[in-house]
Amino acid sequence: MISLAISLLFCSLSVSRAQLIPAAFTFGDSTVDAGNNDYLKTIFRANFPPYGRDFDTKQPTGRFSNGRTPSDYLAALLGLPLALPYLDPSAKGQNIVTGVNFATGGSGYLSETGATLNVPGLDGQLQWFKSYTQNLVKIVGKANATNIISQGVYTLSTGSNDYVANYYVNPLVQEKYSRNAFRSLLLSSFTQFTKALYSLGARRIAVVSMAPLGCLPSMVTLYGKGSLSCVDFANRDARLFNRALNSTVTSIRASLKDIKLAYIDIYPLVEDVIKNPSKNGFEQTTTGCCGIGRLAVSILCNEHSIGTCSNASKYVFWDSFHPTSTMNQLIANTAFNQGIGQLL
Numbered sequence: 561m562i563s564l565a566i567s568l569l570f571c572s573l574s575v576s577r578a579q580l581i582p583a584a585f586t587f588g589d590s591t592v593d594a595g596n597n598d599y600l601k602t603i604f605r606a607n608f609p610p611y612g613r614d615f616d617t618k619q620p621t622g623r624f625s626n627g628r629t630p631s632d633y634l635a636a637l638l639g640l641p642l643a644l645p646y647l648d649p650s651a652k653g654q655n656i657v658t659g660v661n662f663a664t665g666g667s668g669y670l671s672e673t674g675a676t677l678n679v680p681g682l683d684g685q686l687q688w689f690k691s692y693t694q695n696l697v698k699i700v701g702k703a704n705a706t707n708i709i710s711q712g713v714y715t716l717s718t719g720s721n722d723y724v725a726n727y728y729v730n731p732l733v734q735e736k737y738s739r740n741a742f743r744s745l746l747l748s749s750f751t752q753f754t755k756a757l758y759s760l761g762a763r764r765i766a767v768v769s770m771a772p773l774g775c776l777p778s779m780v781t782l783y784g785k786g787s788l789s790c791v792d793f794a795n796r797d798a799r800l801f802n803r804a805l806n807s808t809v810t811s812i813r814a815s816l817k818d819i820k821l822a823y824i825d826i827y828p829l830v831e832d833v834i835k836n837p838s839k840n841g842f843e844q845t846t847t848g849c850c851g852i853g854r855l856a857v858s859i860l861c862n863e864h865s866i867g868t869c870s871n872a873s874k875y876v877f878w879d880s881f882h883p884t885s886t887m888n889q890l891i892a893n894t895a896f897n898q899g900i901g902q903l904l
């Protein structure tokens with residue numbers, strides 16, 4: 561009986577995953593932005609070469625990588641088409657029934673984090689989602705929309721900017737909040753976001769942990785004191801945040817009926833790749849492919865950047881902040897394997 565149930569489950573997983581998971585939605589920052597920033601009044605963009613040079617179309621799209629983001633790979637693993645950015649003019653009608661991408665590069669758990677770059681944070685992304693749900697009812701009818709919203713998978717990937725582009729660089733914020741208080745502030749924003757998404761009908765939500773922040777090439781360049789090793793204080797912040805995020809996930813699970821909330825921990829994967837690159841098929845872990853790879857991101861990574869590598873697949877990082885599509889695929893595989901059982 562049990563084995564019959566299991567084989568039925570696997571059968572349906574492979575054959576009609578599309579029916580089990582009708583849509584995938586993404587919230588967060590530039591690690592998963594599919595191009596929303598192209599339509600915002602911000603300088604923080606990636607819609608010019610060499611961004612996108614290994615993407616399906618070989619064109620820049622606004623994705624902050626040479627190719628696909630983890631969300632793109634995840635959509636493929638779920639048997640879904642790649643989601644369009646919410647602000648893309650073609651994001652309408654049947655193009656949006658299998659999911660939408662609401663992520664904005666430069667944003668964080670806190671709205672203040674994206675404010676200097678003029679990009680909406682999680683509160684703004686939720687407003688977009690709310691409009692989306694109303695629009696979806698008009699496209700597929702109430703019953704179908706309710707099904708898409710409640711059975712769809714929601715992924716949240718954010719938080720690095722709250723440290724890298726806010727706490728670490730803003731003495732006023734450091735003066736106002738201790739490290740513990742700042743972490744609590746990020747977690748209360750996460751809780752608020754998850755509850756709001758739930759109240760709009762979402763039930764299958766996955767939150768992605770922080771990567772080892774201190775190993776980002778830009779962090780190593782700025783705080784590494786000339787060495788090429790990862791910056792301890794930032795990795796420690798990421799680990800402490802992740803541990804607290806996991807317990808916050810546990811308590812939200814207990815408080816919201818029928819929620820499937822998955823905690824996806826990518827820290828060990830990224831740490832392993834950086835410590836053991838060759839085991840994972842990589843050669844270069846400390847420098848991004850674009851330009852000299854130490855401080856090149858967004859407009860500083862462009863067609864004229866001297867030294868851009870010819871083949872990004874041996875690199876963990878594409879620019880000084882964002883992984884290559886090869887690394888993004890590993891991240892997506894890990895997220896899928898960790899999350900799928902908890903979400904169905």
Ligand SMILES: *[C@@H]1O[C@H](CO)[C@@H](O)[C@H](O)[C@H]1NC(C)=O
Pocket residue numbers: 699700701704
């Ligand atoms: C709603 O779903 C039903 C099947 O459950 C389908 O036949 C119908 O075409 C859908 N409506 C729209 C507008 O997509």
Ligand SMILES: *[C@@H]1O[C@H](CO)[C@@H](O)[C@H](O)[C@H]1NC(C)=O
Pocket residue numbers: 806807810823825
């Ligand atoms: C999250 O916390 C639970 C205990 O609440 C623990 O069993 C689990 O291993 C933790 N997950 C990770 C990935 O650290």
Ligand SMILES: *[C@@H]1O[C@H](CO)[C@@H](O)[C@H](O)[C@H]1NC(C)=O
Pocket residue numbers: 871872873874
């Ligand atoms: C890049 O390197 C990978 C693995 O080393 C190889 O499979 C791929 O063909 C290379 N791509 C190009 C464009 O040379």
